[in-house]
Ligand SMILES: [Zn+2]
C-alpha cells in the first residue's frame with residue numbers, strides 16, 4: 139500500500155482496495171444509495187438512461203454498479219450493447235454481437251487487448267498530468 143492516482147478523479151491518495159480516493163468513495167456511496175432507492179420503486183426493469191434521468195447519477199457510475207453486481211433485488215437493468223447499442227441486461231454485448239465477436243475473436247484477440255492496455259495507459263498519464271497542472 140502506498141500513494142496512487144485515484145482511478146476516478148486522478149488525485150493522489152493512499153492506495154486502498156477500491157482503487158479510488160476517499161472523496162470518490164463517499165460520492166459513489168451517495169450515488170449508489172440514490173440508485174438503490176430508485177430501484178426499490180421500480181417493478182421489474184429499468185434502463186440505465188432511466189435511472190440516470192431519475193437520480194442524476196452518471197451512467198458510468200450506474201454501469202460500474204452493474205458490472206460489480208451491486209444492483210440489488212430482482213430488478214433487471216437494461217443498458218446499451220457496447221457495439222450496436224441494443225438493450226441488454228447482462229454482459230457487455232448483445233447476443234448478436236457476442237456471436238460476431240466469437241467468430242472474430244481468434245483473429246483479433248491479441249491486437250485488441252494490446253490496444254486496450256495502451257489506451258488505458260495513456261488515459262492514466264493524461265489524468266495525472268491534468269491534476270498536476272491544477273496545483
Ligand atoms: Zn478520487
Ligand SMILES: [Zn+2]
Pocket residue numbers: 219220221222223224231232233234235236
Ligand atoms: Zn449488439
